[in-house]
Amino acid sequence: METPPSAPRVRIVVRTHDRPxxxxxxxxxxxxxxxxxxxxxxxxxxGDRATLDDVVKARADRFPHECLIVDSDHPIGRDAIIGLGIADADTEYVAIHDDDDTWAPDFLTRTVSWLDTHPEHVAVAVKTDIIQERVDQDGVIILSQTPIRPPFARVSLFDLVHAAHVPPIGYLFRRSAIESAGGFDATLSVLGDWDLMLRLAVDGQIGYLDGETLAYWRQRPQSEGALANSVIGDLDLHRQTDRELRDRALREYIERNGIGGLLYIARYADELYAQSRHEAWLRAREVEAHVTERIEEQTKHLEAMIAQYAHHYSVFPSLRRAMSRVFHPRRGGYS
Known part of the structure; x- marks a missing residue:
């Protein structure tokens, strides 16, 4: 009698749209x-379901557990549909694996081990590389590969307020932490991962696995349509959503704390910036004056040298003519 497989501990949510x-x-x-x-x-x-089924069936015998497929034609954002894959999950951990990204073979081994030994962490991130590639009928051609790292090799709330330094492919999440943080915002079309990471970082610490690269965020800057990346194809939408999320957070903060502190910080920062600019301007004027003085000194020195050499070379031809008369008298002599 075969031993039944153990219950899965990780749910991997794969988003796809007509990119077989x-x-x-x-x-x-x-x-x-x-x-x-x-x-x-x-x-x-x-996406086309028949094409997707063909891709899945060709690999189904290698899945340790049944693969679930959810068809979504909801008019919701790309990030919000991740919630559809997490809604009924009963696993300990959740990973987000877009159809165009990849992992190193030990990604799950390393990240699961980290969260098992750090129960206080809400998620763990890994070193991630950006791979720019081109996809054509001949396959995938890698154009460049660049590492991206969070500041000081850690994922902090301090830095997340500025930007998300690790993309979703580089995280393993604790499912209970996602639920406690409220899950993915179904109203967002983009930046849903950053919004969730901010809320997770407020609730608890996020681990970081330093060392070898374990995740690869793949981009296709030359592609259009289905093969394009949202972060490249919808850059204006990302910028707009970034402002909207910050506005929302500011309103929540002001409702609790009032606007006085923010007004003070804004003016204080503005005056510090103005003071720094003025000091930089004064220093630039000092440098300019010093450089001008040195140029004038060097110019006078050069003019003296030119005058000296000009005098030398104007006298030399006269001496040469005189010496020629002494040592080379006129031909023919006197009769």
């Missing part, structure tokens, strides 16, 4: 993980 070539690579990446106690949920957002 990339989805196939993502599924191959997942089944090659050294850690196998996972269940996958594929969110098919307005």
């Amino acid at each position: 070539q990339l989805l196939a690579r993502a599924l191959d990446d997942i089944v090659e993980q050294s850690y196998q106690e996972w269940q996958m949920v594929i969110i098919n957002h307005r």
Whole structure:
């Protein structure tokens, strides 16, 4: 009698939309993980289901647990649909694996081990590389690979307020922490991961695995349509949503604390900036005056040298002519 498989500890949520070539690579990446106690949920957002089924069936015998597929044609944002894959999860951990990103084979092994030994952490992030690539009929061509690292090799609330330094592919989340933080905001079309990370970081500490790169955020700057990245294709939308999220947070803060402190900080920062600019201007004038003085000194020295050499070379031809008369008298002599 076969031993029944153990219950999955990780739910992997895969978002996809009519990118079968990339989805196939993502599924191959997942089944090659050294850690196998996972269940996958594929969110098919307005994509062709028959094509997706073909990609999944070709690999289904390598899944440790049944793969769930959720068809979504909701008019909600790309980030919000992640919530559809987490809604009924009963696993300890959750990972977000977009169909165009990849992991190193030990990503799950390392991150699960970290959260197992750090129960106080709400999530753990890993070193991540940005890979720029081009996809065509011949396959995937890597154009560049650049590491991205959070400041001081840690994910802090201090730095998250500025920006998300690690993309979703570089995280493993504790499911209970996501629920406590309120989950993904279904109203957001983009930056839902950053919004969630801010709330998670308020609730608890986020670990960081330093060392080798374990995740790869893949981008296609030359691609359009389904193959494009939202962060590149919808740059204006990202900037607009960033402002909206900050405005929302400011309103919440002001409702609790009033606006006085913010007005003081804004004016104080403005005056510090103005003072710094004035000091920089004064220093620039000092440097300019010093440089001008040195140029004038060097110019006078150069003019003296030119005058000296000009005098030398104007006298030399006269001496040469005189010496020529002494040592080389006129030919023919006197009769």
